[in-house]
Amino acid sequence: MKIFHTKEELTKYLFSTNIKGNLALVPTMGALHDGHKSLVERAKDENTVVVVSIFVNPTQFDNQDDLKKYPKTLDADLDLLHGISDDILVFAPSIDEIYDHNVKPKTYDFEGLDKVMEGAFREDHFNGVGTIVELLFLLVRPDRAYFGEKDFQQLQIIKKLVKKLELPVKVVGCPIVREPHGLALSSRNKRLTKTQHEKASFIYQTLNTAKSKFGTKSANDVKVWVEEQFEKNPHFKLEYFEITDAETLTPIQKKKQNLKYRAFIAVYAGKIRLIDNVAL
Numbered sequence: 001m002k003i004f005h006t007k008e009e010l011t012k013y014l015f016s017t018n019i020k021g022n023l024a025l026v027p028t029m030g031a032l033h034d035g036h037k038s039l040v041e042r043a044k045d046e047n048t049v050v051v052v053s054i055f056v057n058p059t060q061f062d063n064q065d066d067l068k069k070y071p072k073t074l075d076a077d078l079d080l081l082h083g084i085s086d087d088i089l090v091f092a093p094s095i096d097e098i099y100d101h102n103v104k105p106k107t108y109d110f111e112g113l114d115k116v117m118e119g120a121f122r123e124d125h126f127n128g129v130g131t132i133v134e135l136l137f138l139l140v141r142p143d144r145a146y147f148g149e150k151d152f153q154q155l156q157i158i159k160k161l162v163k164k165l166e167l168p169v170k171v172v173g174c175p176i177v178r179e180p181h182g183l184a185l186s187s188r189n190k191r192l193t194k195t196q197h198e199k200a201s202f203i204y205q206t207l208n209t210a211k212s213k214f215g216t217k218s219a220n221d222v223k224v225w226v227e228e229q230f231e232k233n234p235h236f237k238l239e240y241f242e243i244t245d246a247e248t249l250t251p252i253q254k255k256k257q258n259l260k261y262r263a264f265i266a267v268y269a270g271k272i273r274l275i276d277n278v279a280l
Contacts, residue, residue, distance in 0.1 A: 001082055003090045007139055010091050021048025025142035027133060030054040031071040031187035032080045035177040039146040040084050042174055051140050052081060053091040059105040060128030071190055105131040113157050113249050117242055117264050129154055130161050137167050145169050150176045150184045152277045156249060184276045196269040199235045203267055207278045210263055214280045219243045219252040239266040
């Protein structure tokens with residue numbers, strides 16, 4: 001397994017290697033878990049060469065305390081990747097290497113995809129995401145890039161980025177990986193207390209019941225029901241619950257035939273923010 005810490009090292013290696021087949025990129029912020037593992041394994045199955053980036057991107061954090069507390073576990077991350085394959089290329093740069101002492105996001109027009117849900121509660125978050133993803137795409141020049149559907153809004157925004165910038169990369173969305181009791185795997189889960197972790201199955205259970213109710217109830221009725229469930233639960237604070245068109249992320253006004261919908265949720269367990277979503 002080769003590890004690169006500078007853009008020059010990585011690009012020199014990629015250009016000097018005669019890659020026969022597809023090149024894949026799996027962008028991560030480290031603190032890797034089985035969800036990331038599933039992305040890397042799929043990338044390995046479908047491509048000849050896989051680059052995994054490990055970089056905690058400061059421009060997508062609106063909360064600096066959250067940035068400081070984000071787990072940094074490079075040695076454990078490398079062990080996990082080593083267990084998948086010795087052929088993986090790892091790009092683990094510093095902040096200065098990426099931003100050259102100018103830590104500012106670019107500004108993008110995502111045509112409204114960034115104005116709802118996460119974008120409404122996290123200022124400039126998706127400009128930060130777009131900035132690092134564009135940089136990585138131009139640096140690595142992958143044929144395919146793999147992202148988890150837990151961050152479904154982010155996935156749709158990255159697809160929009162690729163389309164608007166006319167980048168020759170296929171964005172591949174991969175299913176959410178969950179813990180046995182249903183909690184979506186996330187690097188933030190490591191910060192939960194034992195009690196919070198045990199109780200967190202409530203989030204997925206509520207989403208699944210909302211999905212069932214959506215078959216016979218209006219979107220507004222389902223939303224009110226979800227809000228009531230969290231008002232009665234002392235362990236979690238609901239930030240938002242939305243049902244949207246799966247493609248445009250526009251909040252639903254009235255159900256229409258032949259449209260795909262998705263339910264999104266953001267919840268606080270103490271100071272730990274958790275997100276999840278399900279297809280309806």
